[in-house]
Amino acid sequence: MPSATANARDAAFARFRATPSGREKPGRYWKIDLETYEPSNLPEAQPAGAVEIEAPQGRFVACDLHVAMRDHAAALDRAMGRAIRPEHKWAALAQAFTHLGAFIHLPADVNVDEPIVVRYDVPDGSAVFPYTIVLAERGARATIVECFDGGENASICGIAEIVTEESADVTYAAAQMLPASTEIFFTRAALPGRNARVHWACADLGGRLAVGDLAVTIAEPGVEARIASVFFPGEKQHVDIRTTVDHRTGDSASETLVKSAATGDGQGRYLGNILIEAHAQRSNASLRDDALLLSKRAHIDSVPALEIAANDVKAFHGATVGALDDDAIFYMTSRGIEREAAQRMIALGFFEPVIDRFPTEALRDELRDALAQKVG
């Protein structure tokens, strides 16, 4: 077990309870208080679930976390917990109960062309605490795809963590389309090395409650960090996503792209943090976040938060919240396309820039299908 002792586990759980969520209180639309909320299957639930790793042949490690602790402890130690930030409340909870996971270790200059797939099987009614850790050494390159199967009435609280050395290149895609009865809390944090590239592509389409923290801490120059997120609360769903890019060192670039939609009485919240610290000169950060409301009762609260302490930077942010464009609908219907079909095409088109960031055509098509279902 990663949390080796009962004491460490108790400490992590205490840290979870003591850490502020960083989220607003419930309001007129959003009804769940994340300050006090605890997953319903805690803490009595028996650890459950399983991990399956599909990786091509190659000179790298992609293994079960238990195996990694036994056989690759030193390498694991170089990555585990290093990208997690003190404000990651749900990571503390995940650390308290972690019982399964995957470790991917890419030695220097190893390039893996096929995606490495980490698949978590979540039994109905279970509580699952998965932890995926990626350590990419100098010049290594790989794409990781994380996915979940099953999980009616389950609780999932997990971590994905990427630590890289110089000039590594890691793309990590996670698309959850879990049942609408499940609750999901996920922390994804990256610490790229000098001149490294880290790309997150995340989709939250399922779950009764889905809470996500996506973070990149830039502590070296020359980094290219990209975060792409799509989320879509429908009937009886709450989705809360926070992204954080922390430019601690200058001469790096980050791009955050978020497309969300809500339908039925779905509720969404997005908080986009961009921090550029005082000595992080010549940072280049952009944040683009668009929300589409597809019903009168749906709501998305979108807050871009830029804190810029350096004076020689480029920072862009743009945000929109709105319904489908009437002129666009008229244009398409004037070509004979039925109104509902036009609305569906426009809504799906809205997501396309983020779908584009997912690494395989199969995954992109799966996302398009899932989004089409939700658009209705």
Add this chain to the structure above:
Amino acid sequence: MSDQGLRIAGLHCSVDGNEILKGIDLVVEPGKVHALMGPNGSGKSTLAFSLTGHPKYDVTAGTATLDGEDILALPADKRARAGLFLSFQYPAAIPGVKVPNFLYAARQAVRPGELTPSKFRAALLQSMDTLGMDPSFLGRYLNDGFSGGEKKRLEMLQLAVLAPKYAILDETDSGLDVDALKDVGESVKALRASEEGKNTGFLIITHYPRILQHIDADVVHVMMDGRIVKTGGPDLANRIEREGYDVIREETRSLA
């Protein structure tokens, strides 16, 4: 047959409670080209939008039939399926929707099942060639980041692909350079020479007569203040070129 044509009678239309069209009578016969000219603000685009069914344009009186079918009772998509097409002056940009997917969806809606995807693609590339459009257009999102000229060419491509019974071209010439205008003319000629488009009737809305150097009009109408004040042959366009709208305005005022 007497009910053939795009037949507009006594059409009144208001936008946000203001009456813009004050009784329009106009018949575009199959295969004929009518030009509708007039100064800015005379109501030309309002006529185009009210005929195609824009929800903001409120038809308060009058009739419009397409080969006998009452189109005013139909939503916009059914008017298009009845055979009406509008080339927009300012077409909407729709990010994420690729040009060929949109064109195929539109073609299937208007003429279901007539073309297989491969025949459709071949016809599309042919029409694009006529319009001087690079095949890279097919990889782009609908009007997203298009220049004014590119948008107009895409409107003309849609005209070619959909081959409607009646086409309204709303200021298609505005913002086009000479070469683009020539391509638009060629595209309309190609449609009129095709089996699908030989009976297409055109209503070409324009402020300037220059597009009529590339498309021969059978009839020219002049619109002012929500009414058609003068109808004549191609010479009328030449007169407007020489004398401007003010002379026509004076003439019609003295007749009134």
